[in-house]
Amino acid sequence: MSVEELKTELEKVLDKALRSIKEIKNYEDLEKARVQFLGKKSQLNSLMKSLSTLDGKNKADFGKIVNQAKNSLNSSLEEKKKSLKSKANKKIDNFDVTMPSRQISIGSLHPITKIMNYSIDIFQALKFECVEGPEVEDDFHNFTALNIPESHPARAMHDTFYLEDGNLLRTHTSSVQIRAMREKEIPIRIIAPGKVYRKDSDITHTPMFHQIEGLYIDKDVSFSNLKSIINIFLKSFFEEEDLKIRFRPSYFPFTEPSAEVDIEYFNNKGEKSWLEILGCGMVHPNVLEMANINSSIYSGYAFGLGVERLAMLKLGISDLRLFYENDLRFLEQFKRVKL
Numbered sequence: 462m463s464v465e466e467l468k469t470e471l472e473k474v475l476d477k478a479l480r481s482i483k484e485i486k487n488y489e490d491l492e493k494a495r496v497q498f499l500g501k502k503s504q505l506n507s508l509m510k511s512l513s514t515l516d517g518k519n520k521a522d523f524g525k526i527v528n529q530a531k532n533s534l535n536s537s538l539e540e541k542k543k544s545l546k547s548k549a550n551k552k553i554d555n556f557d558v559t560m561p562s563r564q565i566s567i568g569s570l571h572p573i574t575k576i577m578n579y580s581i582d583i584f585q586a587l588k589f590e591c592v593e594g595p596e597v598e599d600d601f602h603n604f605t606a607l608n609i610p611e612s613h614p615a616r617a618m619h620d621t622f623y624l625e626d627g628n629l630l631r632t633h634t635s636s637v638q639i640r641a642m643r644e645k646e647i648p649i650r651i652i653a654p655g656k657v658y659r660k661d662s663d664i665t666h667t668p669m670f671h672q673i674e675g676l677y678i679d680k681d682v683s684f685s686n687l688k689s690i691i692n693i694f695l696k697s698f699f700e701e702e703d704l705k706i707r708f709r710p711s712y713f714p715f716t717e718p719s720a721e722v723d724i725e726y727f728n729n730k731g732e733k734s735w736l737e738i739l740g741c742g743m744v745h746p747n748v749l750e751m752a753n754i755n756s757s758i759y760s761g762y763a764f765g766l767g768v769e770r771l772a773m774l775k776l777g778i779s780d781l782r783l784f785y786e787n788d789l790r791f792l793e794q795f796k797r798v799k800l
């Protein structure tokens with residue numbers, strides 16, 4: 462290009478840039494414009510590079526004009542910045558600090574989550590390690606390894622959701638016992654909280670509910686160790702030293718002996734009554750052997766707590782289904798409940 466052509470081009474570029482800077486309404490666009498018009502890839506910059514193709518007086522001449530163009534772009538950007546700033550200040554001047562703020566509704570943890578976390582804290586203080594297992598489980602971990610073989614009637618009692626691939630939704634957190642026993646070194650002292658699933662739905666059953674499984678394996682573990690840990694947990698959970706706790710003989714295929722634990726409470730008629738809240742027992746030797754633990758050396762206890770039951774008693778709820786209808790009027794009552 463000749464020097465004349467370069468000058469005309471420069472004029473056009475400058476004119477266009479100045480006009481678009483005038484239109485700018487915010488800082489972000491201002492920064493973009495700075496890069497677009499003065500940056501390395503700008504038209505101005507490539508015009509500057511053409512300087513090397515000119516010689517003598519032309520070079521000096523054009524160099525001067527390019528610099529002027531650069532300066533005027535810079536000052537136009539600077540001016541724009543000032544005017545944006547003063548507009549922003551005006552806006553702040555109009556701001557009424559005494560106006561009430563918009564109501565922001567802050568969410569909170571679901572009451573069941575709160576009860577779970579609260580229970581986990583207690584067990585952790587008792588040196589139980591918190592572990593998790595899969596909700597989609599296989600038959601081995603949910604049944605067979607827990608001493609519930611194929612033909613066992615307990616399978617029918619579980620109302621299992623089966624999946625097409627032969628797996629199932631775990632019917633209890635006891636499946637995590639097996640995983641822990643097969644993976645961990647003895648002594649094993651774990652809790653496994655989580656969701657479990659059964660085809661069941663009425664005032665006291667929902668198809669999904671929560672359990673906390675406990676397992677302790679070591680040498681010389683006895684039923685009195687089990688009783689003591691359950692007592693400590695329940696008294697601390699209900700914050701009641703005189704809580705009435707009843708161990709009732711029961712049957713589970715994976716424990717021997719087995720018990721169910723009830724606690725005394727006042728029902729909605731104000732009468733004293735017992736409510737079952739957990740199953741427990743000494744881990745059955747067959748279960749230990751299936752998890753490759755020598756049952757002549759080691760013993761253990763296990764328990765499975767119903768979290769919804771605990772929550773109903775602790776929070777004074779009489780219908781289990783309320784927890785899962787997700788009615789905000791119900792849920793919001795527990796926002797401020799500190800556990």
Ligand code: DAH
Nearest residue numbers: 633635740741742763764765
């Ligand atoms: N898995 C049992 C259930 O869902 C509860 C249970 C009973 C768990 C006894 C245990 C146990 O660990 O020892 O009904």
